[in-house]
Amino acid sequence: MLALKNWDINLRWSEKKTLLSFLLLYSFLTLLILAFVAFLYYGFERDLMLQNKREALSNLTNEQIAKLRNLHINFDKNQTYPRDERFNSAIYDSSFKEIFSTLNSKNVNLYDDIYLKDGKMYFIKELESYYLGARYIAVEVDEPAFWSQKVYQKLGLYGAILFLLLTLIGYFLLNLILQPMKNAIALLDRFIKDTTHELNTPVNAILSNIEMIDSTTLDESLARKIKRINIGAKTIAHLYEDLTYLTLSHSALSLNENVHLKQLIEERIEYFSLIIESKKITISSTLANDIFLYIDPKKFTKLFDNILSNAIKYNKIGGSINISLQHNTLEIRDSGKGIEEEKIAHMFERYTRFDNTVGGFGIGLNIVAFIAKEYHMHIHVKSNVNEGTQVQVSW
């Protein structure tokens, strides 16, 4: 199990999309809940503050009512509305018509008894005797300094703590959801690793023994059979190398050197020549001679082998493959069955296979993607169904 920890569990695009949707939804709900709680908390703090101020405002209002009473009694002698530097006030009759006002705001909610508006605090009281016809009196004072800043500070602090807590819960929740998915991928990887290990010895034994056979001493029929065995063994060897790369090599350090690409590509075409020949595929190449790339030769071989192997595998009998190497581009074009455009984006995902009529695990192009990513290469795939596919690697 220890080895499993070093393996990359790569989620597929659709899985990542699902997880992203989950995260977005979770974050949205978290923020919604927090906003709701913050709204309630703000309202609670505001009401508490207003409650504390109510008595003081009621006293100020009573003072003003007493002054209104005096004015009412002596209205024939004095008609100056009583003013106080501690507050502004206004009086309204029973039809809510303003009798007189020193308030900053013209719109006062007489149905409320105490409230905040535009940095001011308003207190409304109904008079028992309507001095000067005033049934309602409104008193306006400045909102207490810094109370809202204190509330916002508290909200920010508690909100951040709650958000962190909910994020942590979300993280654990996500891990719980991911666990079965990770287990399934890990199981498949472990199975492949175990299988790979068992393939090594027999494949090497077959290949080395075939190489030891002198084909000139064999009759034509037997030579053909040996050739077929050689192709089969090489196919298994290629698969073995892919699996080994996937489970072990790609995480190892790259041994980069200046690789003469034309030479390497020709060697690899030669390696695949028997398989190409068996499918009667015509291979043509235009390879520029002086192109060197600073890369691990084993990794470039894997990249090239996998693209060429697909071009052979999905080609028709008697088809063609064209390989072109330019200054910073390698292009492999085949006359195979092609692939639908919407599937191209998913071609490089591990265990993705679109055609079950040919063998494979769906790991070849995943390896290509790994190597291309490591060396900052770009892969461009163009394909037409029943016409062929063109894979272009540029660096």
Added chain:
Amino acid sequence: MVKHLLLTLLLTNFLSAQNVYEKNCLACHKGMAVKIDKFFYRYLLKYSSEKEVKHAMLSYLQNPTLKDTILVDGLINRFGLKKKTTLSTRELEEAINIYWEEYNVFDKLK
């Protein structure tokens, strides 16, 4: 004789220049111990808005009752209830409107 005629004419003109409020309300209230403005402020104290004050005045003047009076018990005991008005509703409303304009506090507060 001519002098007498001129004086009578002038007096008639002067009397007819008085409005319904001055002629029918103020004329009597002038001689009372409690001035007419005090009645107005008592109505204001009890009824607040223009509509309610005017409605209460009209209702009381057309049918004065102990229940609707704004006078304190002492004054009622001393002077008794007012008699029913002899003015028509239209005249009464006109008189009340003038009374309101004379004493309302809206434009007088400063």
